[in-house]
Amino acid sequence: MIRVEHLIFDYPGHRALDDVSFEIAPRTITALVGPNGAGKSTLMRVCSGLERPFAGRVRLQDIDVHESPREAHQRMGYLPDFFGLYDDMTVRQCLEYRAAAQGVSKQNQCDAVDRAADRMQLTDRLNQRAGELSRGLRQRLAIAQATIHNPSFVMLDEPASGLDPEARIGLAGALKTLCAEGMTIIVSSHILAELDDYSTHILMIRDGRIVQHGPLSTLEGRIDDPATISIELAAPDARLAEILAAVPGIVVQQVDDRHATLSTGGGAATRQALLKGLVEAGLPVIDFTAEKLRLQDAYLARMRAADGEPRGGKSG
Numbered sequence: 031m032i033r034v035e036h037l038i039f040d041y042p043g044h045r046a047l048d049d050v051s052f053e054i055a056p057r058t059i060t061a062l063v064g065p066n067g068a069g070k071s072t073l074m075r076v077c078s079g080l081e082r083p084f085a086g087r088v089r090l091q092d093i094d095v096h097e098s099p100r101e102a103h104q105r106m107g108y109l110p111d112f113f114g115l116y117d118d119m120t121v122r123q124c125l126e127y128r129a130a131a132q133g134v135s136k137q138n139q140c141d142a143v144d145r146a147a148d149r150m151q152l153t154d155r156l157n158q159r160a161g162e163l164s165r166g167l168r169q170r171l172a173i174a175q176a177t178i179h180n181p182s183f184v185m186l187d188e189p190a191s192g193l194d195p196e197a198r199i200g201l202a203g204a205l206k207t208l209c210a211e212g213m214t215i216i217v218s219s220h221i222l223a224e225l226d227d228y229s230t231h232i233l234m235i236r237d238g239r240i241v242q243h244g245p246l247s248t249l250e251g252r253i254d255d256p257a258t259i260s261i262e263l264a265a266p267d268a269r270l271a272e273i274l275a276a277v278p279g280i281v282v283q284q285v286d287d288r289h290a291t292l293s294t295g296g297g298a299a300t301r302q303a304l305l306k307g308l309v310e311a312g313l314p315v316i317d318f319t320a321e322k323l324r325l326q327d328a329y330l331a332r333m334r335a336a337d338g339e340p341r342g343g344k345s346g
């Protein structure tokens with residue numbers, strides 16, 4: 031879908047992107063995360079063709095974004111972190127204006143407006159002036175504008191910033207809708223807790239370099255990672271503590287005759303041995319849950335680990 035190859039981008043006296051390469055698969059939502067100043071906005075601006083890199087290239091469905099920007103822009107939507115709306119125009123006028131600017135033919139503009147308003151749940155606001163909309167609705171209008179031409183690839187820079195929790199939930203739903211309609215999305219955010227809800231992939235950047243890239247599952251609670259496991263029995267059984275003590279590779283944190291919490295360092299094999307031991311002893315296990323490492327914790331752990339790594343990052 032989009033392939034970024036060895037991008038280098040410099041501001042005067044500062045290298046903002048340093049040999050950045052990655053590929054995004056179709057119909058995915060990639061969370062672009064990293065500390066302030068990591069290079070997220072710069073990466074989006076370069077990928078959108080607004081900035082030309084010093085070296086490297088960006089290809090969208092085999093179109094070179096910087097060599098053929100017109101063709102690339104027909105296939106992409108981009109919402110910058112700071113955007114403006116025409117406050118005196120109605121939602122419908124804003125969308126019509128953008129449809130015309132994006133080259134949507136006159137006979138298709140009406141359909142494009144209705145579809146964009148529908149998927150961003152703005153249909154009942156079409157006659158309201160943009161200047162009267164709440165922040166969450168303004169954000170949705172801006173996304174509707176950025177996607178009015180039905181692009182296959184969409185980049186949204188910090189769309190959740192400044193939104194209250196309800197508006198952020200609405201935004202997450204809107205992103206899932208766009209993805210379900212076949213769009214491939216990159217979204218940057220500092221609100222890690224919510225990325226779990228809608229992202230399929232994570233692209234972590236720091237000091238202009240990729241630190242990690244891959245499906246969320248590669249970062250969160252991999253099957254071989256140490257995990258916290260909670261166990262619950264349907265009825266009390268005094269043998270629980272004794273049976274757990276006999277399984278190598280686990281540390282019991284808390285146990286009574288019905289519940290236990292423990293940590294394992296041995297990955298899938300240890301978990302299998304543990305569950306087998308419980309079932310073979312005839313204990314009535316009704317819950318055996320491995321708690322996933324939260325994305326936020328995983329992010330912080332990965333960033334800390336990157337402090338001690340040689341330059342070059344990690345992918346997968």
Ligand SMILES: Nc1ncnc2c1ncn2[C@@H]1O[C@H](COP(=O)(O)OP(=O)(O)OP(=O)(O)O)[C@@H](O)[C@H]1O
Pocket residue numbers: 041042044046064065066067068069070071072073
């Ligand atoms: N116009 C500019 N001129 C010079 N340096 C810039 C300019 N814009 C950004 N930078 C620098 O480039 C680096 C990357 O900035 P960028 O805005 O891409 O980071 P970011 O990850 O989007 O940050 P944030 O999370 O704070 O929005 C930062 O060190 C920033 O100070």
